[in-house]
Amino acid sequence: MCRVQSLSPTEYLEHNYERLVRELCAYIRFPSVSAQPQHAKDLAACAQWVVDHCKKIGLDARLCKTEGNPIVLAKTPRKAGSKKPHYVVYGHYDVQPPEPFELWKTPPFEPRIEGDSLFARGSSDNKGQNFAHLSAVEAYLKTGTELPCDITFLIEGEEEVGSKSLDGFLRANKKELACEAFVISDTGMPSLKHPALTYALRGIISAEIILHGPSRDLHSGIYGGTVDNPAMALAQLLAQLRDKNGKIAIPGFYYDVESLSAYERKEMAKMPMTEKQYQQFMGVPKLFGEKGYTFIEQRSARPTIEINGLTSGYQGEGSKTIVPAWARAKLTFRLVPNQKPDKIRKAVLKRIAELCPPTVRLEMKVGHGGEPYIVSPKSDIAQAALRTLKAAFGCEPMLMREGGSIPIVTQFKNVIGADSLLLGLALPDDNAHSPNEKFSLDAFKKGMRMGALLWPELAKLKRK
Amino acid sequence: MCRVQSLSPTEYLEHNYERLVRELCAYIRFPSVSAQPQHAKDLAACAQWVVDHCKKIGLDARLCKTEGNPIVLAKTPRKAGSKKPHYVVYGHYDVQPPEPFELWKTPPFEPRIEGDSLFARGSSDNKGQNFAHLSAVEAYLKTGTELPCDITFLIEGEEEVGSKSLDGFLRANKKELACEAFVISDTGMPSLKHPALTYALRGIISAEIILHGPSRDLHSGIYGGTVDNPAMALAQLLAQLRDKNGKIAIPGFYYDVESLSAYERKEMAKMPMTEKQYQQFMGVPKLFGEKGYTFIEQRSARPTIEINGLTSGYQGEGSKTIVPAWARAKLTFRLVPNQKPDKIRKAVLKRIAELCPPTVRLEMKVGHGGEPYIVSPKSDIAQAALRTLKAAFGCEPMLMREGGSIPIVTQFKNVIGADSLLLGLALPDDNAHSPNEKFSLDAFKKGMRMGALLWPELAKLKRK
Numbered sequence: 001m002c003r004v005q006s007l008s009p010t011e012y013l014e015h016n017y018e019r020l021v022r023e024l025c026a027y028i029r030f031p032s033v034s035a036q037p038q039h040a041k042d043l044a045a046c047a048q049w050v051v052d053h054c055k056k057i058g059l060d061a062r063l064c065k066t067e068g069n070p071i072v073l074a075k076t077p078r079k080a081g082s083k084k085p086h087y088v089v090y091g092h093y094d095v096q097p098p099e100p101f102e103l104w105k106t107p108p109f110e111p112r113i114e115g116d117s118l119f120a121r122g123s124s125d126n127k128g129q130n131f132a133h134l135s136a137v138e139a140y141l142k143t144g145t146e147l148p149c150d151i152t153f154l155i156e157g158e159e160e161v162g163s164k165s166l167d168g169f170l171r172a173n174k175k176e177l178a179c180e181a182f183v184i185s186d187t188g189m190p191s192l193k194h195p196a197l198t199y200a201l202r203g204i205i206s207a208e209i210i211l212h213g214p215s216r217d218l219h220s221g222i223y224g225g226t227v228d229n230p231a232m233a234l235a236q237l238l239a240q241l242r243d244k245n246g247k248i249a250i251p252g253f254y255y256d257v258e259s260l261s262a263y264e265r266k267e268m269a270k271m272p273m274t275e276k277q278y279q280q281f282m283g284v285p286k287l288f289g290e291k292g293y294t295f296i297e298q299r300s301a302r303p304t305i306e307i308n309g310l311t312s313g314y315q316g317e318g319s320k321t322i323v324p325a326w327a328r329a330k331l332t333f334r335l336v337p338n339q340k341p342d343k344i345r346k347a348v349l350k351r352i353a354e355l356c357p358p359t360v361r362l363e364m365k366v367g368h369g370g371e372p373y374i375v376s377p378k379s380d381i382a383q384a385a386l387r388t389l390k391a392a393f394g395c396e397p398m399l400m401r402e403g404g405s406i407p408i409v410t411q412f413k414n415v416i417g418a419d420s421l422l423l424g425l426a427l428p429d430d431n432a433h434s435p436n437e438k439f440s441l442d443a444f445k446k447g448m449r450m451g452a453l454l455w456p457e458l459a460k461l462k463r464k
Numbered sequence: 465m466c467r468v469q470s471l472s473p474t475e476y477l478e479h480n481y482e483r484l485v486r487e488l489c490a491y492i493r494f495p496s497v498s499a500q501p502q503h504a505k506d507l508a509a510c511a512q513w514v515v516d517h518c519k520k521i522g523l524d525a526r527l528c529k530t531e532g533n534p535i536v537l538a539k540t541p542r543k544a545g546s547k548k549p550h551y552v553v554y555g556h557y558d559v560q561p562p563e564p565f566e567l568w569k570t571p572p573f574e575p576r577i578e579g580d581s582l583f584a585r586g587s588s589d590n591k592g593q594n595f596a597h598l599s600a601v602e603a604y605l606k607t608g609t610e611l612p613c614d615i616t617f618l619i620e621g622e623e624e625v626g627s628k629s630l631d632g633f634l635r636a637n638k639k640e641l642a643c644e645a646f647v648i649s650d651t652g653m654p655s656l657k658h659p660a661l662t663y664a665l666r667g668i669i670s671a672e673i674i675l676h677g678p679s680r681d682l683h684s685g686i687y688g689g690t691v692d693n694p695a696m697a698l699a700q701l702l703a704q705l706r707d708k709n710g711k712i713a714i715p716g717f718y719y720d721v722e723s724l725s726a727y728e729r730k731e732m733a734k735m736p737m738t739e740k741q742y743q744q745f746m747g748v749p750k751l752f753g754e755k756g757y758t759f760i761e762q763r764s765a766r767p768t769i770e771i772n773g774l775t776s777g778y779q780g781e782g783s784k785t786i787v788p789a790w791a792r793a794k795l796t797f798r799l800v801p802n803q804k805p806d807k808i809r810k811a812v813l814k815r816i817a818e819l820c821p822p823t824v825r826l827e828m829k830v831g832h833g834g835e836p837y838i839v840s841p842k843s844d845i846a847q848a849a850l851r852t853l854k855a856a857f858g859c860e861p862m863l864m865r866e867g868g869s870i871p872i873v874t875q876f877k878n879v880i881g882a883d884s885l886l887l888g889l890a891l892p893d894d895n896a897h898s899p900n901e902k903f904s905l906d907a908f909k910k911g912m913r914m915g916a917l918l919w920p921e922l923a924k925l926k927r928k
Contacts, residue, residue, distance in 0.1 A: 202685060206783040215747025220770045221666060221868025224798055225710075225762040226742070228752035231771035231793070232706055239703035242696055246689075278690070283679025288692035288823040298689040306684045307695035308786050309778035312771065314794055319670040319831045321796050322772050329695070330778055332785050334688055359752040367783045404685025 009139035009452040016139075017445065021118070023053070024131045024444070025111040027093075028120045034069060034094035034161045043069045043157050046093050050074075050155055057134065058141035059153065064173075066165035069094060069157030073173075076137060076151045085463060086150040086179045087455075088418075089137075090408065091130025091186065092159035095122035096433045103435035117438040125432040128439035129185040129425045129447060130155065136451025148459030152177065159186075163408055170415040180463065181381060182412045183454065185447060187402060187424030190272055192442055195393040195450075197385045198422035200301065200374040200401040201409060203335035205345045206308075206367030209234070209352060210328045211360040217313065218323040228359035230327040231312040237355045238329055241305055245291040246298075248305045248333070250351045258338040260301050264377060267399035268296045300401035304334040332367075334403065341369035370405040375419045384457040385421050392450035423450060473603035473916040480603075481909065485582070487517070488595045488908070489575040491557075492584045498533060498558035498625045507533045507621050510557050514538075514619055521598065522605035523617065528637075530629035533558065533621030537637075540601060540615045549927060550614040550643045551919075552882075553601075554872065555594025555650065556623035559586035560897045567899035581902040589896040592903035593649040593889045593911060594619065600915025612923030616641065623650075627872055634879040644928055645845060646876045647918065649911060651866060651888030654736055656906055659857040659914070661849045662886035664765065664838040664865040665873060667799035669809045670772075670831030673698070673816055674792045675824040681777065682787040692823035694791040695776040701819045702793055705769055709755040710762075712769045712797070714815045722802040724765055728841060731863035732760045764865035768798040796831075798867065805833035834869040839883045848921040849885050856914035887914065 007015060030046035033039040047063055047070045054061035054074035061074035072093070078084070098108035098121045106112045108121040118128065133153070140147045154177070158164055170177060189196040213230035214223070243249045260268075278295055279287050289298035298304075308331065313324030335344060349364055356362040375382055377399045389397035402422070409420045425447040431437045471479060494510035497503040511527055511534045518525035518538035525538035536557070542548070562572035562585045570576045572585040582592065597617070604611045618641070622628055634641060653660040677694035678687075707713045724732075742759055743751050753762035762768075772795065777788030799808060813828055820826040839846055841863045853861035866886070873884045889911040895901045 204685070204785070206785075208783070213748055218746070219868060220768070220772065220796055221668070221798060222866075223746065223763055224770050224796075224867060225766055225768040226751055226753045226759040227746050227748045228750075229770050231774045232702060232769070234774070235699040235702035235771070235793075236706075238696060238699035242700075282682070282687065282691050284677055284691045284823060285825055286692075286823045287690055288821075289690045295690040299687055302689055304684070304689040305693075305696070306688050306785075306787055307693050307699070307776065307791075308684065308784055309788065310695045310698070310774045310776035310791060311779050312774035314773035315775050315779075319672070319794055319796060320772055321668070321670075321770075323770055324773065327771075327774060329699075330783055332684055332688075332783060334685060357752075359748060359750045361749055402685075403688060404683065 007143050009136065009143055009145050010449055012139040012143045013135060013448045013452060020135050020448070021441065021444070024128060027053070027127050027131060028111050028122050029109055031109045032094050032122070032157065033097050034158055035097050043094060047072055047157055050093055054134070054153065057138035059137070064169065066169055068165040071157065071165065071169055072153065072155040074153040076141070076147055078150045082150050084148065084150045085459060085461070086152065087181055087183055087458060088152045088154050088177055088179045089133045089183045091133070091153065091155045092126045092157065093155055094157040094160050095127070096125065096160050100435065105436055113441070116441050118441055118444070119436060119438045121437050123437055123439035124426045124430040125437065126159065126186045128444055132425065132444055132447035133183070133185060133451045135448045139452055147455055149455045151455070152179070166408060167411055167415065170411060174416065177416050179416065179418050180458070181418050182420040183423065184420050185423050185425050187422050188426040188428060189424050190398065191427065192393070192440065192446070193395050194270070194272055194398050195389040195395070195446070196398040196400040196424065197382060197389060198400045198402045198424060199377045199382055200337055201372060201406055202300065202403050203339065203341055203370045203372035204332055204405050205335065205341045205348070205369045206330070206332045207345070207348060208328065208330050208365040208367065209237070210326055210363040211237070211356070212326045212363060213360050214323060214325055217325050220321040220323050224323055227323060228357060229323050230360050231324055233357055233360045234312065234327040234329055237352065238307060240355055241351070246289050248303065250347050252347045253303070253344065256338045256340060256343070257303060257336055260297060264301070264399065265297065267377070268301070268401070269294065270398050271296045300403040301336055303336050303339060306332050308332055335372045337372045337374035339372060341371055345369060370407055371410050373409050373413065380461050381419065381421065381458070384461055385423060388450055388454045388457045389423070391453050393446050471607050473600065473607055473609050474913055476603040476607045477599060477912045477916060484599050484912070485905065485908070488592060491517070491591050491595060492575050492586050493573055495573045496558050496586070496621065497561050498622050499561050507558060511536055511621055514557055518598070518617065521602035523601070528633065530633055532629040535621065535629065535633055536617065536619040538617040540605070540611055542614045546614050548612065548614045549923060549925070550616065551645055551647055551922060552616045552618050552641055552643045553597045553647045555597070555617065555619045556590050556621065557619055558621040558624050559591070560589065560624050564899065569900055577905070580905050582905055583900060583902045585901050587901055587903035588890045588894040589901065590623065590650045592908055596889065596908055596911035597647070597649060597915045599912045603916055611919055613919045615919070616643070630872060631875055631879065634875060638880065641880055643880065643882050644922070645882050646884040647887065648884050649887050649889050651886045652890040652892060653888050654862065655891065656857070656904065656910070657859050658734070658736055658862050659853040659859070659910070660862040660864040660888065661846060661853060662864045662866045662888060663841045663846055664801055665836060665870055666764070666867050667803065667805055667834045667836035668796055668869050669799065669805045669812070669833045670794070670796045671809070671812060672792065672794050672829040672831065673701070674790055674827040675701070675820065676790045676827060677824050678787060678789055681789050684785040684787050688787055691787060692821065693787050694824050695788055697821055697824045698776065698791040698793055701816065702771060704819055705815070710753050712767065714811050716811045717767070717808065720802045720804065720807070721767060721800055724761060728765070728863065729761065731841070732765070732865070733758065734862050735760045764867040765800055767800050767803060770796050772796055799836045801836045801838035803836055805835055809833060834871060835874050837873050837877065844925050845883065845885065845922070848925055849887060852914055852918045852921045853887070855917050857910050
């Protein structure tokens with residue numbers, strides 16, 4: 001690992017590939033399961049390993065204490081008053097619980113290579129993906145190639161349990177973390193031939209409705225027919241929230257929705273999956289979504305209403321002849337760019353209150369909210385990312401929207417004021433959060449190359 | 465307890481009142497809880513006590529073994545080839561579990577008299593009510609007054625656990641039990657000033673609907689918007705089964721419903737309870753039922769649809785962002801006289817299948833059914849019962865319909881071919897099945913009188 005002045009960073013990565021895989025395996029061996037208290041020591045040891053590794057490759061690294069698991073901060077060496085653009089690469093060293101163990105072909109924390117795949121918990125989510133970036137920067141530092149950007153790695157240990165300490169950390173280190181943008185490889189791409197930039201995420205609001213009827217479960221024979229059945233009242237209320245075309249029937253709900261551009265729809269249509277394949281994957285007799293949109297658009301670029309749970313009356317085997325005292329629905333709405341969670345929440349609650357009949361008492365509980373997120377796919381930074389993907393993977397990249405929410409992206413935007421480039425390296429069959437998680441070594445190779453090619457591209461951009 | 469030839473049966477009951485209460489208390493002291501295996505011996509001892517008591521008062525009594533708890537059969541002495549009409553008085557010596565003990569003011573099997581009330585488990589349901597009939601017949605036998613009817617007491621020990629052995633017993637003893645009618649005091653009356661004949665019961669059918677959507681719970685962010693939400697599909701299906709006027713929206717559902725006569729509606733309107741009182745008792749903000757009917761009619765003489773339970777997706781605290789794989793509703797429909805359970809079940813299942821969208825897979829489970837029951841309130845036997853009630857209670861009796869089902873009544877009709885006279889002595893505040901069950905001693909007194917006056921009235925009727 002001496003400096004090899006004659007190699008370019010990408011050549012360095014090729015020459016050192018096998019060692020880098022071995023180092024990634026060492027990283028993966030830590031059972032850094034943040035959800036399980038018995039792994040506290042493993043998380044601490046893993047964080048220390050990351051710091052040591054960062055130091056070894058030439059970064060100024062330190063372990064930052066938080067109220068939870070420590071955060072690793074590692075910076076490329078920089079001169080005082082550096083004029084280079086500053087980017088922060090985000091990652092996380094904690095992993096999902098490995099259970100159920102019996103479904104793993106080999107132990108989750110003993111990395112196993114089979115064909116192109118590296119099997120282990122955390123291999124894809126997120127150690128492998130993040131390690132590609134670390135290795136790319138190592139390639140600059142070890143070949144003595146000047147990095148055209150200042151780079152800071154922010155690697156946390158609580159991503160799988162809600163990143164509880166991150167917000168405080170961002171606020172406390174706001175100045176040090178001020179940057180052009182965050183670079184995150186923690187999402188997916190459709191295939192190795194379809195590298196992707198994820199440029200938009202959906203937001204969310206959640207709510208709980210409880211309709212209270214009689215003061216106790218009633219005998220449906222003695223009293224049935226004289227009071228409204230809260231479960232029926234709930235069904236009739238919920239039924240009115242979505243029309244037969246899959247549209248959300250709440251006044252004002254679509255008012256702020258940013259419509260999809262022709263460019264975006266064309267890009268989304270490149271997704272290598274047919275409706276039939278998707279239907280079979282979902283296991284449904286027939287797909288259903290908002291009329292006028294493809295399933296790709298429906299699941300990522302259009303807002304939704306979902307009932308996440310229904311509870312009322314008797315839940316066991318057989319029948320119990322009661323009029324239940326109450327009925328509950330848990331709801332979430334996915335929001336798309338330009339919709340405001342607070343505004344939508346108000347519209348939702350207002351409509352529910354209007355629809356509630358006078359025969360039951362309405363109780364509403366408001367849950368968490370998350371803003372939708374978008375970086376214009378035609379922006380300079382998005383285009384720079386697309387050029388990088390094309391060069392690294394040797395094929396046309398895709399523009400993707402993600403249907404879920406990534407709360408840290410909103411935090412980066414709100415606290416630091418910077419956008420995020422989401423350059424996911426996970427493949428659809430990587431089994432993130434499931435048994436037999438794996439990471440494609442080809443994706444690792446190309447991901448490192450992407451990491452190396454990214455900095456010159458980003459350095460060309462006009463500064464914020 | 466010597467024969468007192470100078471007393472009439474009703475005088476005998478007055479003279480012996482205190483002793484009869486003591487004997488009832490002895491009967492009640494058996495913790496004959498049929499639902500709890502640890503009380504098997506108590507049930508056997510209680511049944512034997514009933515046989516012994518019946519013999520003591522002059523009945524030919526025997527204990528009949530069944531696969532469950534024994535049945536007591538006790539007959540008034542009769543001559544071979546008796547031409548008297550034969551009636552069977554039904555009762556049960558088993559009781560509901562007393563739990564929760566901590567809510568009882570005094571131990572459930574230690575009878576306590578406070579004012580007009582005799583507190584104990586089983587005091588009202590059904591030992592006290594049935595003992596009134598036993599005592600009335602004792603009065604005939606002990607005063608040497610000739611009974612104008614042959615009477616058989618059928619007292620079982622499994623009523624609170626579904627009368628499992630009764631059907632077989634009826635079939636095995638069909639000839640011996642052939643009768644003009646069954647007499648049952650095991651229901652209620654509105655107040656001591658409103659003695660009542662219950663002349664109709666509702667029937668029931670039950671069904672379970674499960675809508676299957678995706679093959680597993682889906683992440684509502686990644687996939688939401690592309691598949692139907694089974695909970696929403698269920699809500700929209702259920703919502704269409706009941707219209708805004710509280711009518712069941714199933715073709716053919718009302719086709720066979722026997723409409724209420726003006727006479728019945730006038731009788732039902734005598735119920736001593738206002739809509740406001742009833743609403744407060746139910747604890748609902750507003751009553752709701754089928755338009756065009758009073759709450760008394762709605763709860764006893766009109767068919768209903770009830771959702772007894774809803775289950776789908778996440779049931780715990782907070783939110784879980786999923787599209788649930790399935791959603792389930794448990795349904796019961798109460799039926800009224802002339803509706804046929806099988807016919808209605810078919811109509812219900814057909815309509816549900818029609819309403820089910822192609823985006824989910826429908827699974828239906830059919831549950832138990834029970835026929836509605838009615839004895840014409842203008843029939844000779846009903847009028848005889850009303851005359852008896854008037855004479856026994858000294859006030860105008862009411863005609864009542866019961867909203868629930870009493871399976872044994874259907875069994876008596878189907879196996880023996882006889883109607884039942886339901887002459888309930890329980891008051892609304894008797895706490896049957898609840899802690900601090902009580903029986904009104906005034907109801908006991910008047911119930912015994914009713915029992916004594918009933919036989920001459922029934923003897924006058926034309927034979928079947």
